[in-house]
Amino acid sequence: MLPVMDDEEDDSRADVSGEIRLPATLEGNTGPLPENCEIAIVGGGVVGLAIAYYLAKRGLTDVVVIERGYLAEGASGRNGGGVRQQWSTEINIRLMQESVELCRRFAVDLGVNVWFRQGGYLFLARDEKEIARLEKNIDIQNRCGVKTRMVDPEEARGIVPELDITGGSSAGGQPIIGGAYNPTDGILFPWPFLWGYARQAAAMGVKIYTQTPVGGLEKQPSGGYVVRTPRGAVHARRVINATGAWSPQLAKLIGVEVPTFPIRHEICSSEPLKPFLKPMVSELRSGLYCSQSMRGEIVGGVSVPGHASTYAMGSTLEFLATYARRLVRLMPILGEIKILRQWAGPYDQSPDGNPVLGAASADHPDFFLACGFVGHGFMMAPIIGKLYAEWLTGDAPHEIFSRYTLGRFTDGSGASYPKEDFNIG
Amino acid sequence: MTLADLAHSVSRGYRDIEEVKRYTGFGTGPCQGKECLAVVAAELARLTQQPPEAIPPFTSRPPLSPTPLRLLARDPGAHRFSDDTEK
Numbered sequence: 001m002l003p004v005m006d007d008e009e010d011d012s013r014a015d016v017s018g019e020i021r022l023p024a025t026l027e028g029n030t031g032p033l034p035e036n037c038e039i040a041i042v043g044g045g046v047v048g049l050a051i052a053y054y055l056a057k058r059g060l061t062d063v064v065v066i067e068r069g070y071l072a073e074g075a076s077g078r079n080g081g082g083v084r085q086q087w088s089t090e091i092n093i094r095l096m097q098e099s100v101e102l103c104r105r106f107a108v109d110l111g112v113n114v115w116f117r118q119g120g121y122l123f124l125a126r127d128e129k130e131i132a133r134l135e136k137n138i139d140i141q142n143r144c145g146v147k148t149r150m151v152d153p154e155e156a157r158g159i160v161p162e163l164d165i166t167g168g169s170s171a172g173g174q175p176i177i178g179g180a181y182n183p184t185d186g187i188l189f190p191w192p193f194l195w196g197y198a199r200q201a202a203a204m205g206v207k208i209y210t211q212t213p214v215g216g217l218e219k220q221p222s223g224g225y226v227v228r229t230p231r232g233a234v235h236a237r238r239v240i241n242a243t244g245a246w247s248p249q250l251a252k253l254i255g256v257e258v259p260t261f262p263i264r265h266e267i268c269s270s271e272p273l274k275p276f277l278k279p280m281v282s283e284l285r286s287g288l289y290c291s292q293s294m295r296g297e298i299v300g301g302v303s304v305p306g307h308a309s310t311y312a313m314g315s316t317l318e319f320l321a322t323y324a325r326r327l328v329r330l331m332p333i334l335g336e337i338k339i340l341r342q343w344a345g346p347y348d349q350s351p352d353g354n355p356v357l358g359a360a361s362a363d364h365p366d367f368f369l370a371c372g373f374v375g376h377g378f379m380m381a382p383i384i385g386k387l388y389a390e391w392l393t394g395d396a397p398h399e400i401f402s403r404y405t406l407g408r409f410t411d412g413s414g415a416s417y418p419k420e421d422f423n424i425g
Numbered sequence: 426m427t428l429a430d431l432a433h434s435v436s437r438g439y440r441d442i443e444e445v446k447r448y449t450g451f452g453t454g455p456c457q458g459k460e461c462l463a464v465v466a467a468e469l470a471r472l473t474q475q476p477p478e479a480i481p482p483f484t485s486r487p488p489l490s491p492t493p494l495r496l497l498a499r500d501p502g503a504h505r506f507s508d509d510t511e512k
Contacts (some may be wrong), residue, residue, distance in 0.1 A: 070444045077447060126508060167508070174508040191447045195437075211441075271455060271491055286506045295450075305502045315487050322504040324497035334497030341457055341486035 002152070025114055032232040033209065038062040039392065040227050040236035042214055042250055044379050045076035047191070047370050048242030049197035050385025053110075054204045058344070058393040061205030062236055065198075066227065068213040072194050074244050076378060080289065080299050080344025080425070082280050083379040084121045084185035085146045088137045088422040091399065092354075093144045095383050102382035103188055110196035114188045116261075118407035121185035122151070122159055123424070126167065128173040130284045134180040136424060141182070148182035156181070160281055162331045174327055176284075187280055187291045190378055194287055216411040217253040224366060225263030226253070238366045245311070245373035246348035247356075250423035256360045259409050260372040261309040263349045265301060265425070266319035268342035281330070288326040289425045298337060302326055313344045347375040351409060355380065357388075358401040368392075369371055369406055374423045426461060428468060433470040437470050444511065445469060446483050455491065 007289035040050040044067025052082050063378050064201060067073075085096040102109075105114045125131045133152065141148045153165040156179045165221055209231060216228030217239070224237040243250050252258075277292040290300025302323040305315075305350035328335045333369055348371030350356060360367040370388065372378055387398045408414030430449045434440075439448040442465070452458030462482055470477045496502055503509075 037499075052460065055453070070441050071441075072447055073443070173510075195439075199437075263480040269453075270452060270494075285508060302504075304455045306504075317487075318504060320488070320497050321502050323498035324494040324500075325509075326499045328494050335498070336493055337491050338491035339488060339497065340491050341453070342488070343484075343486050 004192060005277075009363065023149070024328045031232040032402060033064060033066075033212075033227075033229060034296050035102065036235045037064045037207075038236070039064075039238045039240060040225070040234055041065045041240045041242055042075075042200065042206060042227065042422050043067065043073045043200070043209060043242035043246075045074050045196070045242060045244055046194055046381040047076075047244070047384060048240065049194055049201060049372070050381040051240060051242065051388045052201040052208075053372065053391065054385045054389030055199040056201050056204035056206050058389050058395050060389070063201075063206045064236070065206060066207045066212050066214060066229060067208070067210045067282050070191070071198055071218065072191055072209050074246070075347070075375070076194055076244075076268065076346040078343060079189045079190055079375070079378045080291065080301065081190050081293070081378065081384060082121070082185075082425075083116070083188055084182070084280070086121055086123065086137065086141060086148055086180060086182050086185060086422065087420065088140065088264060089418050089420055090140055090144055091403065092420055093141055093146060096399070097146065098386075099379055099381075099383040100184065100186065102386065103186070106188075106193065106196065106382070110200050112192045112196035112199070114193045114196065114369065116186055117294060118184050118186035119291070120159070120183040122156060122161075122179055122181045122279045124156060124176050124179040124281065124283045126176060126283070126285050128177075128355065131172050131178050132180070133284070133421070138180055146182060148180050151181045153370040159279060160277065160331075160387055162333050163274070163281075164330060165334050167329070181279070187293070188402040189294065192380075214253075214292070215248065217407070219254055219364065219367075238368065240368045240370055242370045244371060244373070246350040246367065247348060251360065251367075252368070254364060254367060256364060256406070258356060258368065258369065258371065259407060260350045261355060262311050262346040264306070264307065264310055264313060265347050265375060266315060266318060266344045266345050267301040268297065268323060269293075270336045271296040271340055273298065273337060283326065283330055284424070286322070286326045287425050288323065289328065290327060297340070298334065300327065303425060310347070311346065313346065315342045315344055348372050348377070350374055352414055352417075354417075355404050356406050357386070358386070358397075358406070360406055374420075375425065376423065378390060426465070431465060431468055432472060435469070440469070440473050442469060442480055442483050447450060452483060457486065
């Protein structure tokens with residue numbers, strides 16, 4: 001049984017007689033949509049559910065979440081669960097500092113154990129250029145109060161004794177010459193994170209509909225939007241597009257062009273092992289990353305370049321072979337461990353590596369975007385959800401909503417902000 | 426994975442076999458569902474009062490059986506990075 005820790009008296013576990021209570025998180029999901037709502041969130045992934053939860057917490061409960069499949073079907077259920085503060089721009093570092101804090105409190109605040117574990121993140125470099133990249137980022141991180149530090153190869157091996165810092169001379173590799181380590185980065189288990197948000201949002205009155213694809217979206221002359229689904233249409237005063245890699249498709253229904261595109265990323269999981277690996281380990285050269293889950297599995301991936309944009313989510317031997325080759329070189333002792341399964345998920349690739357947030361355009365001030373997270377939406381979701389909810393319930397908008405706009409790609413404002421250079425993996 | 430785990434999942438609204446897999450973790454262990462999938466599907470059909478044929482198996486994931494990394498690492502199809510200099 002996965003780490004589901006309910007916060008209420010629960011007698012269902014003892015009852016295997018077939019008596020089924022109404023679903024607690026998906027109440028009403030088999031019925032028609034309501035006629036009206038204040039906010040419709042399209043996408044029942046971590047971003048949409050985080051926004052829904054924080055809206056409800058702020059008292060705005062007239063919210064409908066519309067999910068095409070089941071919760072966690074998209075990238076939210078397919079990622080490695082990494083949560084880090086090692087980024088290259090001040091704004092992203094500060095966002096992630098807040099997200100880490102929200103992750104630390106998640107189990108207590110939401111009543112679900114998400115196995116959040118701060119074992120740190122260790123990025124490894126094999127040449128001076130990679131070292132320079134890490135050093136540049138560390139300066140910015142230290143300025144924000146993130147205590148990342150450079151480590152030499154011996155220190156890296158002190159943190160992860162299984163590392164082969166020689167680079168595997170017989171294999172022709174370059175040695176590890178240094179790395180960056182931040183002990184407060186961490187990992188979590190993605191699935192229960194979604195259930196936590198869904199369940200608490202539903203308990204406060206948010207209506208969550210799964211297996212409900214959006215087939216039509218129309219702006220109304222009188223204001224708001226009609227969202228059409230097989231469960232009927234809902235008239236929403238505001239709509240939030242939180243459909244991840246599918247965001248351009250939803251936006252296109254109202255003629256809004258979103259320049260993000262889907263890239264398949266593969267990942268795999270090993271048989272469970274006794275806990276030994278403390279941090280998430282990542283190698284800059286290949287984008288290799290791996291961590292040990294609380295179930296003991298080694299979960300990781302690698303960046304295999306050269307693949308075109310696609311929604312196809314099949315698995316490849318090319319990925320598994322590349323991952324195995326890089327991981328066994330980095331940690332030869334892992335050669336004997338067995339891979340149990342591999343799968344894939346879509347990154348919502350953004351042209352400048354940063355998310356796309358805020359109102360879509362002057363023509364669509366009530367259509368909001370929450371996409372373009374380039375494979376890092378899960379770790380960003382807690383703080384994005386909180387800031388979105390604060391803004392939509394009357395607070396002044398956070399800087400992200402004027403900086404990470406859709407307009408930045410066409411009005412030139414994006415050029416004045418640094419690109420995010422640390423989308424690894 | 427126990428019958429009580431399954432009943433708990435269904436009572437929480439996670440009734441699709443893919444949802445049950447994620448909520449309970451069944452099918453993600455060493456057998457990857459080879460031993461448990463049919464039993465869970467049959468019990469899920471009973472609990473949700475659906476005919477068995479309404480419950481398709483979850484998406485199966487490669488590899489077919491657990492495979493050591495050292496064997497996969499020898500596959501010639503691996504992508505070569507700048508420091509992958511050997512053949």
